[in-house]
Amino acid sequence: MATNVLEINAERLWESLERSAEIGRFRDVGLRRLALSAEDKQMRDLFVDWAKTAGCSIEIDRLGNIFARRAGSDPSLPPVAIGSHLDTQICGGRYDGILGVLCGLEVVRTLNDRGLSTKRGIEVICWTNEEGARFSPPMMGSMAFAKVLPLESVLATTDEDGVTVAKALDDIGYAGPAPLGDRTFDAYLELHIEQAPVLDREKCDIGIVVGGYKTQALRLTIKGDTGHAGGTPMAMRRNALVGAGYVIAAVNDIGLAFAADEGRTTTTRIESFPNLPGTYAEQVKLTIDFRHIDAARFVAMRKEVDAAIAASAKKANVEIDVEEGWRWGSELFAPECIDLLRSTAKELGLPYREMRSQAGHDAYAVATMAPTAMIFTPCFEGISHNVNEAIELVRSVPGANLLLNAAVARANR
Amino acid sequence: MATNVLEINAERLWESLERSAEIGRFRDVGLRRLALSAEDKQMRDLFVDWAKTAGCSIEIDRLGNIFARRAGSDPSLPPVAIGSHLDTQICGGRYDGILGVLCGLEVVRTLNDRGLSTKRGIEVICWTNEEGARFSPPMMGSMAFAKVLPLESVLATTDEDGVTVAKALDDIGYAGPAPLGDRTFDAYLELHIEQAPVLDREKCDIGIVVGGYKTQALRLTIKGDTGHAGGTPMAMRRNALVGAGYVIAAVNDIGLAFAADEGRTTTTRIESFPNLPGTYAEQVKLTIDFRHIDAARFVAMRKEVDAAIAASAKKANVEIDVEEGWRWGSELFAPECIDLLRSTAKELGLPYREMRSQAGHDAYAVATMAPTAMIFTPCFEGISHNVNEAIELVRSVPGANLLLNAAVARANR
Incomplete structure (x- = not known):
């Protein structure tokens, strides 16, 4: 590897995942952490606490999307954003979405460890209600942020008990003051478990996602x-x-x-x-x-x-x-971001394959407003939206390191 | 017709059906009168009022089954019972069950008109929750009465909102003091719309039901x-x-x-x-x-x-x-009751066909404890469990007259 290569702290990442796995534990090994529930609040609070401890400033928008920013040396430039979600399905796993957010946090922590600053800031984002398990549709927070969904109709959406998104946000104290969607990103990167068995079966640890099915x-x-x-x-x-x-x-x-x-x-x-x-x-x-x-x-x-x-x-x-x-559709992501991931992986000597996502992701909506790409990491047999969702840390670290180095390269561009 | 033949008052029967059709009216022409609901209470109260006005004594058992008895000249003999139900499906019609109860009441009223007494009493029964639309299973009242279902589990049965049968009975004041099932009947007759199109299509007004599918x-x-x-x-x-x-x-x-x-x-x-x-x-x-x-x-x-x-x-x-x-099963009803219906129909000169019921009825449970048979009357195209359920009065009267004369013959036996 080149001397300027950064590596995340794998043990710390795992510890954070384990902490998350305690909040909303369901059927022993899984999670039920529905959007804007008490468990979601607890996890959000923990994330905000972690991000503040890591020196980030926090902004929360009207829909509870959380933006944790590590400032860059040039505050006039838009940040490189890294995001995913902390909510789960009703019988969900520990990694779907969560791995992506915590890898974003790990990027910040690693930069802190090394005392490195970047020209552009790094912003870690938790999108509200990606799963759509309590409030429909899924990817609600990112879609409203990208103006694909109108705010008022999203706030009025009800769960099965007739509770609106607006009330649920108030109840957990996450109806934030930041205006919705009023942010620009230099780029948006999202790491996510594949939720399909291709990487696992091919013994490949990184998927560079060029688009969706x-x-x-x-x-x-x-x-x-x-x-x-x-x-x-x-x-x-x-x-x-x-x-x-x-x-x-x-x-x-x-x-x-x-x-x-x-x-x-x-x-x-x-x-x-x-x-x-x-x-x-x-x-x-x-x-x-x-x-x-x-x-x-x-x-x-x-x-x-x-x-x-x-x-x-x-x-x-x-x-x-x-x-x-x-x-x-199929052509979702920005060639410049895909190229960045390809070249960074090559530089790091990390094998990868290019692939398309079979699932929906917050990245799809964000891609309409910022150059975007995704990294997939393997999960056991592709099992997801199931309590038996499983990953191996050693097979997740290469993707996290790709995220780290690509984000830093982009931020210093 | 023979001179001793009785005839119901068709106009009065129709007026009673029309009064019933106002209680729980649904989608203009239908009824939603779920078991033990406020509408069910209103209809029960009306029935009890009508029955009392007709000189009946009222007994109500623990499950809200209502027994309205016109006394016979020999009170030591068990009565001839005529029953059905007043509750409806969620998108139900005006006649399913209701016609049977109101024909029973019409039997009593006709005897009163003529000043006739019978040796055995005539008992008109409303069974609780025949439809099973709010509390499952259907035919709950008659099955518990016949000890096919245990009382305690029936009382603990809940609707979709978690309300128990016990609470619903209390709420409408129909948890009666009469012990459940502690009654004997000389015979049980039930008149019901066919709920299948055979009679309607064959232009036959009476089905003598010999059993079930x-x-x-x-x-x-x-x-x-x-x-x-x-x-x-x-x-x-x-x-x-x-x-x-x-x-x-x-x-x-x-x-x-x-x-x-x-x-x-x-x-x-x-x-x-x-x-x-x-x-x-x-x-x-x-x-x-x-x-x-x-x-x-x-x-x-x-x-x-x-x-x-x-x-x-x-x-x-x-x-x-x-x-x-x-x-x-198929062989549900008592040959003696079927024979009674056959011979009475012949005496009255009323054409009939024998048939089997495709639907479930309270008569099935009662048949395990008393000689039982049923009379079917036509309904338009067999449409039932639907607001468009429809009958013609002129085609319902022959069945009602068969019921009247058969019940009186049995009661005077």
């Missing part, structure tokens, strides 16, 4: 009519749940058919009404999504999904309304 | 594992909702395959966890049922359903636990 979510409203579970002849039935069943089966079959060339389909949320044992459903809401690495194949998938929905509607004698949900 | 409900617990909707390769997924989708599709296909010879399959209630857009389901609970008029074909259906569940589990890479839910 083409992804489209669809929210279906399946409209039938209630009727008696016993007496209604099969031919007269318009059971919305049967429509949903045919869609779920067909959409999964499409995913299996496209699996060999990196296609994915998922059916996730379902809500049925009236959802009672003696009567069948007049309406079902169903969320599905499909993803493909290749744009042309993605179009082919869409065609098959549309045909499957139409065929299911006909077979179940129901109507299906299709509303487009979240969608993101 | 063989019916079996299954409660499935589909066990997979949560994971990330984007990153998890198709082959690694254990999406419980996909398992449910395959089951729903296959079970409906089985229903369609058996439809020509009177088979039915239904999938009704579904609950998925965690039911969030970015992560797939680790567990889904699904209720299905299947019915057939023929016992051997019913066994064949069960075989196909079991095979479909196993195949769905394999295809979706999930486990499916199967718990048997409600179940009833």
Whole structure:
């Protein structure tokens, strides 16, 4: 390695991850730390405390996004930002999002250890409600920050108990005074566990993320009519749940058919009404999504999904309304940032592969307003959104060092 | 007609149905009058008031089952009971259950009009929570009365808001002093809309119900594992909702395959966890049922359903636990009561057909403790458990007159 190469303190990073893993512990090894919950507040407080101890100034915006800045030598220049999230899924793991924030903090701590200053500041960001497990949609904080979502509608969004985002922010004291989105970044870097098994299986420790899978979510409203579970002849039935069943089966079959060339389909949320044992459903809401690495194949998938929905509607004698949900494309990240990661990895002698993200990330929204790229690190078998999410420290450190050195290089540019 | 033939007052019956249709009116033409709700209380109060005005004594048992008795000339003899229910589905109609109770009341009123006394009393019964729309299972009041369900577990059953049956009974003042099940009936007759389109389509106004379809409900617990909707390769997924989708599709296909010879399959209630857009389901609970008029074909259906569940589990890479839910058989009713209905119909010159019920009814539980039979009357196209449930008065009166004359004949036996 070149003499000017920096290395993070792996033990300290691990200790911080372990501290985080105590806050909202769920089913022994996992986390349930829903956005803006008491556990989220506790973790936020700890992060703010750590960041202040590391000499950072803290700003919090209206949506509770936290910006912890280590000042640069030229305060007139926008900082290099490093961010991710501290909230988890309802049966989540310890690393999804959290590793990225704590690696950002570790960058600051390492610079402090070495007494190094950078020309541009380094800003570590925790985005609010990336997971969308309590308040929908996911990536709420970063999307509102990037003006992809309007602030007022986000504040009015409610959880299952009818609590608004505005109230939840007040309750935990994280409705900050900083204006939303009124910040510029020289660049934005995000490190994240891959949440897919490619790096783990290929024994490669670094993924340089050049973009995302083409992804489209669809929210279906399946409209039938209630009727008696016993007496209604099969031919007269318009059971919305049967429509949903045919869609779920067909959409999964499409995913299996496209699996060999990196296609994915998922059916996730379902809500049925009236959802009672003696009567069948007049309406079902169903969320599905499909993803493909290749744009042309993605179009082919869409065609098959549309045909499957139409065929299911006909077979179940129901109507299906299709509303487009979240969608993101393939070319997300800035060539200048991708090049920076490539050249830094080469300089550090770190093997990497280039890849696309199959998941959504805060980086997608930030990429609309600042040059952005992501680093992936391996997680066991790609298991994520599951308490059994696992990483090996030794396989996470190379990515963290890439983040550190790339951020410093960019900050000193 | 023979000179001793009695006829109900059709206009008065219709007026009573119209009064009932105002209590819990839902979506203009329907009813939402959930068991033990404020609307149920209002309807119960009205029924009790009507019954008292008609000279009945009222007894209410621990579960709120109401017994309105018109005394017979020999008080030592058990009464002839006529019952059904006043609660409705969540998007229910005006006649399901209600017609049966109000025809019972009309029997009493007609006897009063004529100044006729009977040897045995006539007891009109409203069973609590037949529908199961607020508290599960359906037919709760009659099943607990017949000791098919234990009282304590019924009282502890909660609705979606955690309110117990015991509390709901207290709240509306219908936890009565009469001991549960401590009554004998000389016979039990129940008139009900058919809830299937046979009578309507055949232009026949009376169905003498000789039994029920063989019916079996299954409660499935589909066990997979949560994971990330984007990153998890198709082959690694254990999406419980996909398992449910395959089951729903296959079970409906089985229903369609058996439809020509009177088979039915239904999938009704579904609950998925965690039911969030970015992560797939680790567990889904699904209720299905299947019915057939023929016992051997019913066994064949069960075989196909079991095979479909196993195949769905394999295809979706999930486990499916199967718990048997409600179940009833084909030979439910007492030959002596069926014969009484047949001979009375012939005497009255009323055309009828014999049939089996496709739906569940309070009569099934009562049949375990008293000679029982049912009368079906037509409803438009068999639509039921739906606000558009509709009857024609002129086509309901023959069944009501059959009930009246059969009950009186039995009571004077």
